[in-house]
Amino acid sequence: MSGGTYLGMPAFPEAASESTQNKQLRANLTHATHTIRDKRAKAVAELADWPQLRAAGAAIKNRTLRHLDHYLEQVEAAVEAAGGHVHWAADADEANRIVIDLVRMTGETEVVKVKSMATQEIGLNEALGEAGIRAYETDLAELIVQLGDDLPSHILVPAIHRNRSEIRDIFAKEMGNWGRPAPDGLTDRPAELADAARLHLREKFLRAKVGVSGANFMVAETGTLVVVESEGNGRMCLTLPETLISVVGIEKVVPTWQDLEVFLQLLPRSSTAERMNPYTSMWTGTTDEDGPQTFHLVLIDNGRTDTLADTVGRQALRCIRCSACLNVCPVYERAGGHAYGSPYPGPIGAILTPQLRGTQSKLDASLPYASSLCGACYEVCPVAIDIPEVLVHLRERVVQGGEVTLRGSRTTIKPAKGHAAERAAMRAARWALDHPAALRGGQRLAARTRRLHPKRLPGPGKAWTETREVPAVPAESFRDWWQRTRGKETK
Amino acid sequence: MSTREQVLGRIRRALADVPHGETPDDVPVNRDYLRMHGERSAEETAELLAENLADYRAIVHRTTTAELPGRIAALLAGRGAGRIVVPAGLPPEWLAAAEGVELVTDTAALTHRELDAVDSVVTGCAVAIAETGTIVLDASPDQGRRRITLVPDHHICVVRVPAQVVDSVAEGLERLDPARPLTWISGPSATSDIELDRVEGVHGPRTLEVVLIHE
Numbered sequence: 001m002s003g004g005t006y007l008g009m010p011a012f013p014e015a016a017s018e019s020t021q022n023k024q025l026r027a028n029l030t031h032a033t034h035t036i037r038d039k040r041a042k043a044v045a046e047l048a049d050w051p052q053l054r055a056a057g058a059a060i061k062n063r064t065l066r067h068l069d070h071y072l073e074q075v076e077a078a079v080e081a082a083g084g085h086v087h088w089a090a091d092a093d094e095a096n097r098i099v100i101d102l103v104r105m106t107g108e109t110e111v112v113k114v115k116s117m118a119t120q121e122i123g124l125n126e127a128l129g130e131a132g133i134r135a136y137e138t139d140l141a142e143l144i145v146q147l148g149d150d151l152p153s154h155i156l157v158p159a160i161h162r163n164r165s166e167i168r169d170i171f172a173k174e175m176g177n178w179g180r181p182a183p184d185g186l187t188d189r190p191a192e193l194a195d196a197a198r199l200h201l202r203e204k205f206l207r208a209k210v211g212v213s214g215a216n217f218m219v220a221e222t223g224t225l226v227v228v229e230s231e232g233n234g235r236m237c238l239t240l241p242e243t244l245i246s247v248v249g250i251e252k253v254v255p256t257w258q259d260l261e262v263f264l265q266l267l268p269r270s271s272t273a274e275r276m277n278p279y280t281s282m283w284t285g286t287t288d289e290d291g292p293q294t295f296h297l298v299l300i301d302n303g304r305t306d307t308l309a310d311t312v313g314r315q316a317l318r319c320i321r322c323s324a325c326l327n328v329c330p331v332y333e334r335a336g337g338h339a340y341g342s343p344y345p346g347p348i349g350a351i352l353t354p355q356l357r358g359t360q361s362k363l364d365a366s367l368p369y370a371s372s373l374c375g376a377c378y379e380v381c382p383v384a385i386d387i388p389e390v391l392v393h394l395r396e397r398v399v400q401g402g403e404v405t406l407r408g409s410r411t412t413i414k415p416a417k418g419h420a421a422e423r424a425a426m427r428a429a430r431w432a433l434d435h436p437a438a439l440r441g442g443q444r445l446a447a448r449t450r451r452l453h454p455k456r457l458p459g460p461g462k463a464w465t466e467t468r469e470v471p472a473v474p475a476e477s478f479r480d481w482w483q484r485t486r487g488k489e490t491k
Numbered sequence: 492m493s494t495r496e497q498v499l500g501r502i503r504r505a506l507a508d509v510p511h512g513e514t515p516d517d518v519p520v521n522r523d524y525l526r527m528h529g530e531r532s533a534e535e536t537a538e539l540l541a542e543n544l545a546d547y548r549a550i551v552h553r554t555t556t557a558e559l560p561g562r563i564a565a566l567l568a569g570r571g572a573g574r575i576v577v578p579a580g581l582p583p584e585w586l587a588a589a590e591g592v593e594l595v596t597d598t599a600a601l602t603h604r605e606l607d608a609v610d611s612v613v614t615g616c617a618v619a620i621a622e623t624g625t626i627v628l629d630a631s632p633d634q635g636r637r638r639i640t641l642v643p644d645h646h647i648c649v650v651r652v653p654a655q656v657v658d659s660v661a662e663g664l665e666r667l668d669p670a671r672p673l674t675w676i677s678g679p680s681a682t683s684d685i686e687l688d689r690v691e692g693v694h695g696p697r698t699l700e701v702v703l704i705h706e
Contacts, residue, residue, distance in 0.1 A: 232695025309505035
């Protein structure tokens, strides 16, 4: 994986058939996801009221989403009253243009960045680069990704696909091209690698005039933004620069200050399996003589209102980006994050990406199928997103087409190509189930010829049986057996 | 039409299924979760705070108001700290026993680089949360600007017990003023970015010492 772009990536099955062959990747992922899985279960078990917290988290997000216009107007007014400036962006291009203009107004040509899903989603670093502005990622894992000219593969730990010795090699080779080189004789001890990052980035923090961040939460009633993090790079970017630009998805708003008591318990335990993450920053507009004196909040839609228009799919907007669903997913563990072709991998990506971007491309149409529907993701989700329900819903959309909202307009989409056999099979099944005599005849014929059935289907059924055996047909159908043994009683 | 109007319009159309007269309060939020987890005496709460801070690699000390200056002096001497940044409103007696150190007062004029040349920072705090092992700073006069507890590599934070200690996140939030810039600190800076293994010490202070003073 290289080149730093998701454009033109293959559909999930092709990408996954390649990534599952990568033994190093699979070993790295298995190790990391199993470590965090067990820790998370322990952190969650500490709280006897976890189910109640989870239900409250879901309910608060539902309240927000059902009255999103109200809360956005409220947060906008509160941020402006506290000295901040609020901008609105309908899509990625508009958001990038706004940020570029804001950076240009400062006269600077570089920015330091806090890890942010929203800015990855809109491709901000690339857009800034084209505008002659260099963006430095400062989260350790994002730094590994940036130095390695790579793509993130996990929401929380974007470099989860790299092990310590790969990271050592990237640091030793690339740090010098971006600033202070890695210390001589760098080993692959994680503490030493973290230390190398500290030295490399310190100079950038101290001279930075512009910081760019996302936010985990925005509190409507107070205008407070919240960033949770571990390393302190977030605090550096949020407090040392003169100008701070926060790019935040419109669904990140929560109604009240009190609501944070729910999310500040749900998020750290679900994501890093900690009682609390090392650092949480909260700021409301600007503060005289403390931190950035200019604060811009860029609110982005970029497909979120389209998602909101789908009454089944909108629950995906409750997501607080904890990544617990990735860590328990058997498909993610084997395929890795890159196969999902977006900054949002894993189960949440499989329902979020096709809604934010639509299901027109082959990749996006394949995502709802990137799951075995085992339901482990739903079980661990701290805001109870029924991911399997949305997956099935989106499969229906892909196969049948129908009415959706795309970039704000109601549109009827055609059924996706490549599902003709599935549709034909479903039509045939419906016809057979409506015609009992034909069904009986067919079942008897199948039973009589059962020894001749192949294990793999030819023609359009071939793909289906590549990973499954054709189920064995019993010698006698249930209906015939019932007729033979109990037929007289029921008559 | 401005983008703002466009986005708000899209939201309203997307929510066509929400009944016209419904208000946010009509959407039920059941807060039947616990306000705190378990029952503890004030002393037990302080004990839990110390335990949880230590669990995330903060170094915890317990002392009395009278012995605090001596303790702080010893901690600074132990690290060989020569330059100490202090918030403008730090009680002066806290550093009364520290000898041979240069005190740098937190002002707006202090540059980031000057701050980077400082060895340690000593502050108070706004509130400490026992269940999560968290101290919260709110930039009050005894805590200073946010950056002074970030750039130096060693942070000594004094917590008054029991006055500043609460049990839970919910109680902590109630005591805080959202209008102030807030920093929640749970152990020294850390990362889990290498193989999801926790390593302490990245960009923030790599050593966090919390001194609980029993009043």
